Amino acid sequence: MIDNALQSSPSDQPLATVSVGDFFRQINWHGSPLAGADGMTPSDIQPVGQYFDTFPWHGTATSPSPDDWEPIRDDSIIYRQEDVLTLEDLSALF
Amino acid sequence: MDTPSVLSHRLRQQYPQKHNHYRFSEFFQFNGSEGTIADWNGSRNVFTSEDFIIGLLEGLEEEVGAASAAVMYSIGLEWGKQDSLFFHQWFEREFSVSPQQASLMFLLETWWWPFTAQGWGRWEIDMADRKQGFMFINLFDSAVARTLGDVGKPVCYLYAGLYAGFFTEMVRKQLSCIEIQCYSMGETYCKFLLGAKDRIDAAAFWLNEGATAADIENRLRSEEQR
Amino acid sequence: MLSQLQPLVREVDGRYATDTELMFLQNYLQTARQRFSAYHKNQAAEVDIIRLVKQKLNATEPHLLRRGKVDLSAKWQRDTIRVLRYCAHALLVADEESLGERFLLWFQSIMRSFKAQHSCDLTYKVMQDVVRHYLTPEEAELFCPILVQARLLLGQ
Numbered sequence: 001m002i003d004n005a006l007q008s009s010p011s012d013q014p015l016a017t018v019s020v021g022d023f024f025r026q027i028n029w030h031g032s033p034l035a036g037a038d039g040m041t042p043s044d045i046q047p048v049g050q051y052f053d054t055f056p057w058h059g060t061a062t063s064p065s066p067d068d069w070e071p072i073r074d075d076s077i078i079y080r081q082e083d084v085l086t087l088e089d090l091s092a093l094f
Numbered sequence: 095m096d097t098p099s100v101l102s103h104r105l106r107q108q109y110p111q112k113h114n115h116y117r118f119s120e121f122f123q124f125n126g127s128e129g130t131i132a133d134w135n136g137s138r139n140v141f142t143s144e145d146f147i148i149g150l151l152e153g154l155e156e157e158v159g160a161a162s163a164a165v166m167y168s169i170g171l172e173w174g175k176q177d178s179l180f181f182h183q184w185f186e187r188e189f190s191v192s193p194q195q196a197s198l199m200f201l202l203e204t205w206w207w208p209f210t211a212q213g214w215g216r217w218e219i220d221m222a223d224r225k226q227g228f229m230f231i232n233l234f235d236s237a238v239a240r241t242l243g244d245v246g247k248p249v250c251y252l253y254a255g256l257y258a259g260f261f262t263e264m265v266r267k268q269l270s271c272i273e274i275q276c277y278s279m280g281e282t283y284c285k286f287l288l289g290a291k292d293r294i295d296a297a298a299f300w301l302n303e304g305a306t307a308a309d310i311e312n313r314l315r316s317e318e319q320r
Numbered sequence: 321m322l323s324q325l326q327p328l329v330r331e332v333d334g335r336y337a338t339d340t341e342l343m344f345l346q347n348y349l350q351t352a353r354q355r356f357s358a359y360h361k362n363q364a365a366e367v368d369i370i371r372l373v374k375q376k377l378n379a380t381e382p383h384l385l386r387r388g389k390v391d392l393s394a395k396w397q398r399d400t401i402r403v404l405r406y407c408a409h410a411l412l413v414a415d416e417e418s419l420g421e422r423f424l425l426w427f428q429s430i431m432r433s434f435k436a437q438h439s440c441d442l443t444y445k446v447m448q449d450v451v452r453h454y455l456t457p458e459e460a461e462l463f464c465p466i467l468v469q470a471r472l473l474l475g476q
Contacts, residue, residue, distance in 0.1 A: 084434075085198040085221075091265035093224045094290055114426050199433035207426065 101132045113188065121211040133208060135184040144241040151242070151249070163251045170255020177256070178263035181205050193264070205260070213237055214253075228289035228314060231257055231271075236284045239277035248276035250284050257288055270294035275307035287314075321348040321414040348414050351462060358459035359412045362404065365454045370400060372450045377442060384439055392439075399436070400443055403427065403474070407466045416466050424473040431474050441475030444468075 103123040106115070115121055115134050122139060123132045131139040154162035185193055185204060193201050202219055210216050215235035223229060236250050250273045258271035272294050275285035285307050287297050297310050305313070324344045328337060362369070374393065377384055385392045410419040431440055448464045448471075455463060 086196070087194050087198055087201065087264055090198055090224065091267060094227055094265055094267045094269060114423055116426055117421055197433065200430065203429045203433045207429070 101136045101138060103132050103134055106134050116207050116211040147238055147241045166251035167255040170252040171259040174256040174259020175263050178260045228287060228293055231286040231288060233284040236277055239284055242278050244280050245278045248273040249278045250276060254286055257286055261288055272298055274301060274310050323415050323418055354459045354462055355412055358455050358463050359408055361454050362408045369450055370397060373443060373446050376446045403470055407470055410466050411463050428473050437475055441471060444471035
């Protein structure tokens with residue numbers, strides 16, 4: 001059920017209780033200019049598209065090559081050190 | 095009749111090198127069309143509730159009375175033996191190395207993780223006394239003990255048998271195991287002693303005489319010093 | 321955060337979610353920019369981060385990564401990179417809670433089996449200082465608690 005109870009304007013409420021509809025209006029989901037939004041200057045609000053543009057989203061020249069990110073091979077983790085016990089060692093003790 | 099697809103594990107087929115695979119959603123594969131559950135290592139699994147454990151234990155007690163403890167131990171023994179063979183196979187498949195070549199502690203932790211994933215509890219191995227020919231296993235959240243609650247006597251014979259069976263196969267020596275401390279006796283965790291038969295028989299005797307886990311530990315350690 | 325999406329789908333089952341039920345998405349979006357940024361910085365600086373941590377460890381405890389004649393640096397490096405990446409993922413999806421269940425609990429048992437607790441304790445303590453060179457204070461505030469969690473579980 002849509003919660004119709006939350007109707008008050010965004011600027012009156014602490015962020016925690018802003019309705020979802022209002023929240024997305026604040027981040028200007030559809031990228032259209034806001035006309036005199038209560039208490040908010042346009043520079044406070046970024047369209048979502050612009051927001052995500054600030055992320056290195058599309059893997060620019062600075063992103064590492066695939067070779068650098070080879071998954072770590074797990075066969076290293078059974079690695080035996082000199083002083084480490086084996087089954088044979090355990091067997092000898094009984 | 096089990097067909098290969100019944101025991102296949104899609105995630106493991108996709109990521110065979112993912113050694114970290116013990117969370118519930120990853121370890122178990124639910125094959126809806128066959129109505130089966132397979133685990134990462136290809137074993138068929140069945141989910142039961144505490145009623146199963148109660149039914150098993152009480153049913154046995156009804157049939158054979160006090161011998162139910164010995165029967166549970168024997169079941170555990172056989173289970174441990176079978177599981178060691180199964181384990182040998184999947185460990186080698188997963189790590190491309192035989193159990194004999196692996197680091198012992200890593201090997202043992204890897205053996206027990208599926209049991210933890212299946213709800214049998216977490217454990218801790220205490221090898222401090224291995225040079226004296228015995229070791230302890232601490233078990234947290236025993237499925238049997240927490241099902242039965244505080245009943246004033248040890249109840250984890252199934253686990254004792256399991257450890258005896260498994261370790262006997264792995265070290266190729268006849269080992270026994272006894273629970274010297276149990277959650278069902280009001281303790282916070284269960285403690286098992288693993289060693290050669292005569293050692294365990296001695297501990298069983300002391301236990302019968304009313305010795306505590308601490309008493310047994312002290313006696314075993316002081317015996318070696320003589 | 322992502323882990324909360326699944327129960328939500330089950331919960332709503334054919335109705336619209338309430339604002340309260342969607343609150344976690346708001347919370348996530350408020351820190352999403354820092355999370356993405358910190359994630360990318362970790363990825364780009366990983367080699368340097370590891371190198372710096374190793375340098376500091378060698379300066380503090382030169383024998384930490386040696387056991388007798390055996391040099392454990394390569395193994396240390398593989399393990400540390402693995403933990404760093406899992407922590408970075410937890411940061412990205414804001415799912416610190418299931419990091420333990422997903423990875424750290426299992427890895428803790430592996431570390432214990434190799435008696436690497438002290439090494440882990442020091443490594444993830446030092447790492448918190450090192451990452452601050454690469455992250456903004458806000459980003460560090462999101463990431464360092466995850467490293468604290470790693471240190472706590474693996475260092476025990």
